[in-house]
Amino acid sequence: MQELINLYEQMGISQKVYEYGEAALKKLADRFAQVDKIAEYNQAKVLSAMQKNRVSAACFAATTGYGYDDVGRDNLERVYADVFHTEAALVRPQITCGTHALTVALSANLLPGDELLSPVGLPYDTLQEVIGIRPSPCSLAEYGVSYRQVDLLADGSFDYDGIRNAINEKTNLITIQRSKGYATRPTFSVKQIGELIAFCKSAKPDVLIMVDNCYGEFVETIEPSDVGADMVVGSLIKNPGGGLAPIGGYICGTAECVSRCAYRLSAPGLGQEVGANLGLMPALYQGFFLAPTVVAGAEKGAIFAANLYEPLGFRCVPNAQESRHDIIQAVELGSEEGMIAFCKGIQAAAPVDSFATPLPWEMPGYNDKVIMAAGAFVQGSSIELSADGPIRPPYAVYFQGGLTWDHAKTGILMSLQQMVNAGLIDL
Ligand SMILES: *Cc1c(COP(=O)(O)O)cnc(C)c1O
Numbered sequence: 297m298q299e300l301i302n303l304y305e306q307m308g309i310s311q312k313v314y315e316y317g318e319a320a321l322k323k324l325a326d327r328f329a330q331v332d333k334i335a336e337y338n339q340a341k342v343l344s345a346m347q348k349n350r351v352s353a354a355c356f357a358a359t360t361g362y363g364y365d366d367v368g369r370d371n372l373e374r375v376y377a378d379v380f381h382t383e384a385a386l387v388r389p390q391i392t393c394g395t396h397a398l399t400v401a402l403s404a405n406l407l408p409g410d411e412l413l414s415p416v417g418l419p420y421d422t423l424q425e426v427i428g429i430r431p432s433p434c435s436l437a438e439y440g441v442s443y444r445q446v447d448l449l450a451d452g453s454f455d456y457d458g459i460r461n462a463i464n465e466k467t468n469l470i471t472i473q474r475s476k477g478y479a480t481r482p483t484f485s486v487k488q489i490g491e492l493i494a495f496c497k498s499a500k501p502d503v504l505i506m507v508d509n510c511y512g513e514f515v516e517t518i519e520p521s522d523v524g525a526d527m528v529v530g531s532l533i534k535n536p537g538g539g540l541a542p543i544g545g546y547i548c549g550t551a552e553c554v555s556r557c558a559y560r561l562s563a564p565g566l567g568q569e570v571g572a573n574l575g576l577m578p579a580l581y582q583g584f585f586l587a588p589t590v591v592a593g594a595e596k597g598a599i600f601a602a603n604l605y606e607p608l609g610f611r612c613v614p615n616a617q618e619s620r621h622d623i624i625q626a627v628e629l630g631s632e633e634g635m636i637a638f639c640k641g642i643q644a645a646a647p648v649d650s651f652a653t654p655l656p657w658e659m660p661g662y663n664d665k666v667i668m669a670a671g672a673f674v675q676g677s678s679i680e681l682s683a684d685g686p687i688r689p690p691y692a693v694y695f696q697g698g699l700t701w702d703h704a705k706t707g708i709l710m711s712l713q714q715m716v717n718a719g720l721i722d723l
Pocket of ligand 1: 508
């Protein structure tokens with residue numbers, strides 16, 4: 297379409313870059329159809345949970361103060377519990393981010409003398425201070441919770457012998473991170489997570505399993521709670537917020553685990569009964585309703601990015617062909633300049649702050665400088681088109697999101713254009 301080529305050119309994307317993208321896209325029709333099928337299933341899953349729980353306008357009313365008898369909040373938690381097939385859910389704007397949700401889940405269910413085990417290697421950067429792997433005030437380590445870790449084998453698979461040896465009488469909670477975080481290991485499928493959970497429970501039947509589900513929601517038709525996790529935890533400014541939630545986190549799981557989380561989040565004795573919704577219910581409901589489609593658009597963007605960058609010689613995780621279990625696409629750009637150029641493109645394609653230039657920066661909770669490109673309606677939202685990564689070898693950029701597939705596509709084309717302009721790619 298000539299009008300589109302002209303408009304893209306006006307926006308700074310050359311015809312050459314556009315055509316390179318179109319050629320890659322031609323081969324992706326079947327992949328995209330599969331993504332749409334999963335979205336259709338998950339849309340029906342969310343819709344039926346909303347219908348079953350008789351969501352009505354009364355659920356959208358704002359509450360303030362203590363938030364006793366908050367009908368909308370309590371019903372949203374039942375909707376989440378039904379979608380994740382769990383006994384209970386805690387879904388709150390008072391949970392400030394994913395790290396906070398994970399901290400609540402861990403500290404509510406681990407007591408002094410207990411041990412936490414990660415059988416999938418080093419957890420996500422911010423969790424390292426929560427656990428006390430990097431010393432930090434108020435870490436679990438300070439409260440007498442010890443930590444043990446079993447790394448993945450060289451091929452990215454689980455070290456079952458190592459895990460069996462690591463589980464001991466103190467092991468009370470096992471944390472499994474679904475998504476790769478800032479590592480270039482593969483993301484686990486829900487099926488793989490289920491196998492790992494079954495193994496851990498056979499070694500110690502009463503051990504609790506928590507899955508860090510960040511970026512994984514709605515990418516498959518099942519969630520880790522369908523394969524034995526006692527708690528699944530995530531952020532509402534990622535997948536399940538659908539781009540509309542302005543803040544929040546969720547913990548879905550057994551009634552016992554979730555009620556402990558509620559006591560930890562508010563106070564012993566208060567628990568789930570308090571926590572006003574501050575008028576956020578329309579966004580939280582509507583965002584959850586949109587999430588399956590938004591996730592599908594983001595996943596198409598990730599597949600497109602791998603199919604653009606891999607043929608140019610950049611290692612992509614997952615690679616251009618692999619099946620997907622989260623919305624993250626890592627592209628190893630090999631240099632700081634490459635990371636900056638890529639992120640510049642994503643920023644330039646944003647609806648908000650497109651005029652800003654992303655630069656590497658010290659960030660709380662992270663050990664290395666981090667570069668982040670995001671021109672988002674919700675600050676820091678990474679279900680919106682965004683790219684980030686720590687400035688350290690292999691200089692991988694982690695690309696994710698896009699509220700619509702078309703926007704994700706524009707962003708990726710713009711990143712490629714910036715790489716061309718910086719002389720890092722020759723098409
Ligand atoms: C994003 C993320 C988190 C939490 O990060 P926040 O920025 O605190 O929301 C935790 N684990 C993984 C794997 C993540 O991707």
